Amino acid sequence: MQPLTRPKVLFFDVNETLLDISPLKVEIGKTLNGREDLLSLWFTTMLQYSLVASAGDQYEHFSSIGAATLQMVAANNDIELSQEDARDVVVKSLRSLSAHPEVKGALSQLKENGYKLVSYTNSSNEGVKKQFEHAGLTSYFDEMLSIEDAGKFKPFKQAYNWAANKMNVSPEECMLVAAHGWDVAGAMWAGWRAAFIARPGQQQFPLAGKTEIHATDLQKATDIIVTYK
Known part of the structure; x- marks a missing residue:
């Protein structure tokens, strides 16, 4: 051959x-009241909505989509999370890997x-x-x-x-x-x-x-x- x-x-x-991205799991887990099991759901939701934005001819920074979808996952699990706190943890976690x-x-x-x-x-x-x-x-x-x-x-x-x-x-x-x-x-x-x-x-x-x-x-x-x- x-x-x-x-x-x-x-x-x-x-x-x-x-x-x-292992440390990301820990930080996101802390933000979601210790629910580290929700990391995969958040990551796939972030990907899903990045595709939604592209399909709709829209663009937002990946970290912004990450923060928005983290709020969505939190809300679906009865966890209160502000936009500012969500963005803060996503940006800091992604940039410290x-x-x-x-x-x-x-x-x-x-x-x-x-x-x-x-x-x-x-x-x-x-x-x-x-x-x-x-x-x-x-x-x-x-x-x-x-x-x-x-x-x-x-x-x-x-x-x-x-x-x-x-x-x-x-x-x-x-x-x-x-x-x-x-x-x-x-x-x-x-x-x-x-x-x-x-x-x-x-x-x-x-x-x-x-x-x-x-x-x-x-x-x-x-x-x-x-x-x-």
């Missing part, structure tokens, strides 16, 4: 793919092998800038892109098309590295290649087909990517 060709650009999702243990080593190896590394997130430009500064990831990336400039949240096809155009490459020259089934599905449907990082609790969407790489962490995915010719 011939080695696969190298993608011209590696795009990386940020939250959960690169950054460990650390990288997964293997991430910096894997990114260094990819850079040493000549790959162009671009982060691409549903978070705002300011949000990812603060996240990377805190996590010490800024220097690893050639570009940091946000859907804020695309006007559509991932996994809308327009979001992936915009990123490819921004980097002046065709869709088939792009590879998304992400820990979310919905994200790699959207990328593949947009003509991109994809590597799925199977963080705990994450699965690929069976109806989207399999990614060419399926690995349990970024280093294992990197070990495959650096073999491409």
Whole structure:
């Protein structure tokens, strides 16, 4: 079997793919009267309403949608939560996450092998800038892109098309590295290649087909990517 060709650009999702969101569970749990079990519901509700905004040709910062949907989850569980308190916990929690243990080593190896590394997130430009500064990831990336400039949240096809155009490459020259089934599905449907990082609790969407790489962490995915010719 011939080695696969190298993608011209590696795009990386940020939250959960690169950054460990475990502390987020604790902080959101505190805000929801100790209900850490509600984190998954909040996260999926946040994604749902980001898609609602995009479908309605609207845009709000991901943190604003996060705060609004946290209020919704709280209300559905008879928990009082003000807009100010919801936004405060979402912004502070998202911007204080650390990288997964293997991430910096894997990114260094990819850079040493000549790959162009671009982060691409549903978070705002300011949000990812603060996240990377805190996590010490800024220097690893050639570009940091946000859907804020695309006007559509991932996994809308327009979001992936915009990123490819921004980097002046065709869709088939792009590879998304992400820990979310919905994200790699959207990328593949947009003509991109994809590597799925199977963080705990994450699965690929069976109806989207399999990614060419399926690995349990970024280093294992990197070990495959650096073999491409």
